[in-house]
Amino acid sequence: MxxxxxxxxxxxxxxxxxxxxxNSASGSGxxxxxxxxxxxxxxxxxxxTFTTSFHQSGGTDVTVTNFTITNSxxxxxxxxxxxxxxxxxxxxxxxxxxxxxxxxxxxxxxxxLLALQGTVRNNTISGTWTLSGVTxxxxxxxxxxxxxx
Numbered sequence: 001m002x003x004x005x006x007x008x009x010x011x012x013x014x015x016x017x018x019x020x021x022x023n024s025a026s027g028s029g030x031x032x033x034x035x036x037x038x039x040x041x042x043x044x045x046x047x048x049t050f051t052t053s054f055h056q057s058g059g060t061d062v063t064v065t066n067f068t069i070t071n072s073x074x075x076x077x078x079x080x081x082x083x084x085x086x087x088x089x090x091x092x093x094x095x096x097x098x099x100x101x102x103x104x105x106x107x108x109x110x111x112x113l114l115a116l117q118g119t120v121r122n123n124t125i126s127g128t129w130t131l132s133g134v135t136x137x138x139x140x141x142x143x144x145x146x147x148x149x
Contacts, residue, residue: 030056030096031054031055031056031062031096031120032054032055032056033053033054033148033149034051034052034053034066034148034149035051035052035053035054035125035146035147035148035149036049036050036051036070036146036147036149037049037050037051037052037116037125037144037145037146037147038144038145038146039116039129039142039143039144040142040143040144041140041141041142042141042142042143044142044143047073047140047142048069048071048073048076048114049069049070049071050067050068050069050070051066051067051068051070051149052064052065052066052067052068053065053066064102067104074135074137074138075106075112075131075133075135075137075138076104076106076112076114076131076138081104081105081107096120096121096122097119097120097121097122098119098120099117099118099119099120100116100117100118100119100120100125100127101115101116101117102115102116103115103116104116106133110134111133111134111135112131112132112133112134112135112138113131113132113133114129114130114131115129115130115131115132116128116129116144117129118144123147123148124145124146124147124148125144125145125146125147126143126144126145126146127143127144128141128142128143128144129141129142129143129144
């Protein structure tokens with residue numbers, strides 16, 4: 001009977017560790033929600049801002065919706081296709097941390113690609129960005145910060 005109790009306790013512990021690692025529970029510590037971003041060039045001048053929503057459906061699968069550029073840019077306008085990949089880790093108190101990658105493909109003008117790479121820590125994502133494109137003058141790089149709204 002004692003071995004059965006230990007086996008059951010181990011199984012329950014592994015279950016909760018698995019749930020905590022994916023960080024799919026609701027609360028302020030997960031990635032789910034609305035976010036606002038500011039991208040600055042290498043001289044710290046703001047060049048692009050956007051808002052978006054992230055939803056982690058399980059594991060590292062994150063859906064990006066409601067992506068909107070909030071300032072005008074001839075290189076990148078709202079309505080593009082965005083993909084995101086996350087590697088997240090967490091603990092039982094809900095702190096999210098890990099690496100972050102987001103690629104945004106512009107539909108109009110066609111072919112411009114905005115790539116962000118960085119780290120997630122609780123309600124802030126920060127790192128570096130690059131813009132490469134087929135439109136003249138649509139290249140650049142710098143730093144970004146994305147905050148939960």
